[in-house]
Amino acid sequence: MKDKERFEGFPKECVGFFRALVKNNNRIWFENHREDYQNFVKKPAEQFVVGMGAMLKKLIPGIIADPRTNKSLFRINRDTRFSEDKSPYKTHMGIYFWQAPFTKMESTGFYFHLEPPNLMLAAGIYMMQKPVLSLYRRTLSDEEQGANLMKIINRILRAGDYELGGKTYKKVPYGLDAALKHSELFLYSGLHTHIEMKIPPQFYTHECVDFCFKHFKIMSPLHLWLTKLMRRES
Numbered sequence: 001m002k003d004k005e006r007f008e009g010f011p012k013e014c015v016g017f018f019r020a021l022v023k024n025n026n027r028i029w030f031e032n033h034r035e036d037y038q039n040f041v042k043k044p045a046e047q048f049v050v051g052m053g054a055m056l057k058k059l060i061p062g063i064i065a066d067p068r069t070n071k072s073l074f075r076i077n078r079d080t081r082f083s084e085d086k087s088p089y090k091t092h093m094g095i096y097f098w099q100a101p102f103t104k105m106e107s108t109g110f111y112f113h114l115e116p117p118n119l120m121l122a123a124g125i126y127m128m129q130k131p132v133l134s135l136y137r138r139t140l141s142d143e144e145q146g147a148n149l150m151k152i153i154n155r156i157l158r159a160g161d162y163e164l165g166g167k168t169y170k171k172v173p174y175g176l177d178a179a180l181k182h183s184e185l186f187l188y189s190g191l192h193t194h195i196e197m198k199i200p201p202q203f204y205t206h207e208c209v210d211f212c213f214k215h216f217k218i219m220s221p222l223h224l225w226l227t228k229l230m231r232r233e234s
Contacts, residue, residue, distance in 0.1 A: 007047035009205040013040035015116045018091055025087040037076070041093060045073050048112075049095060051209045052216075056110065059217060060224070062100040063109070071104070072096055091115065099227050106132075108226035110216045111194075119199050121212055123219035124166070124192025125226050133189055135233045137176060146182035152221045156193050159218045166190030191226065193219045 017036055021029075030037070046067035053065020053072075066072045074094035080086045098109035106129050113120040128136060140146045156162050169187040172178040176186045185191075195215055202211040 005047060005050075007044065007051040007206060007209060009208055010044050010048070010114075010203055011040050012204060014044060014093075014114075015199065017041055018093070018114070018116050021089060022091045025089055025091065027088055030089055041076075042069075042073070045093060045095060048209065049073060049097075052095075052112075052212060053097060055209065055213045056097055056216065059220060060099075060227075063097050064100050064104075065097050099223070099230075102230060108223050108230065110219075110223065111192075112212060114199070114203075117198055118196055119203060120194055120196040121215045121219075122165075122192050122194035123216060123223045125190055126166070126192060127190040132230055132233050135229060136191075137173075137186060139229060140180075140182065140185055141177060143180060146180060146185060149185065149225060150182045152225055153193070156219055156222060160195060160215075161197075162193050162195045162219065165192050165194055191222070193222055 013036065017033070017040055020033070024030075049065050049067040049072045053063065056063045056065060064072070069075050072095055074090070074096065076090050076093075078085075078088060078090055080088065092113060092115035095112040096104065096109055097111075098104050098107040102108075108125040109123070111120075111122040113122070125132075140149065153164060157164065166188040168189040172183050172186045177183060178186075200211060202208050
């Protein structure tokens with residue numbers, strides 16, 4: 001990779017762009033600042049995808065890191081067709097690394113989310129498709145399998161300020177065994193861990209890749225468990 005293409009950190013103008021966009025979420029302002037978006041947001045994000053992808057692929061073969069828009073880099077335009085909020089642009093940056101051979105939005109993966117003043121890093125699957133959810137529930141109906149998943153989750157949660165997300169039910173759905181020690185996991189239709197923090201100083205340097213990778217590595221056992229589950233379903 002040429003030096004000029006190597007990731008050297010996100011510039012402060014990246015954060016400034018999103019702070020200004022919150023106050024000026026309209027097409028005229030964006031078009032007047034499109035060059036800022038290209039130079040301070042999109043270009044370093046593409047470089048980050050390449051750098052992080054190289055590290056993740058060493059840890060987990062089959063991870064897809066595609067720097068194109070609508071691939072690893074989420075588009076900044078909002079889909080307002082069915083939303084009461086007609087603001088045309090997202091006021092955050094989202095980057096996703098997902099597991100082959102599954103499709104991007106159905107797969108488990110690693111997520112990077114910048115929304116000033118915070119940075120969030122996550123791993124897992126946001127929402128399981130029905131066949132995967134059904135297999136997930138059948139798998140957890142086995143006491144040993146459920147205990148193994150709980151060990152993975154607890155190990156991650158004890159490693160730092162990580163949280164577990166994806167809970168959508170208030171009580172165990174009908175037909176599932178609420179008496180199991182790990183029955184709490186039946187309340188989830190997505191399963192992901194995440195950590196949220198104020199934007200760290202590493203964000204602005206080449207160390208951002210290593211910083212994020214360390215968190216992704218801690219959360220990776222959940223990704224691997226879900227990958228194994230999805231491969232059984234497919």
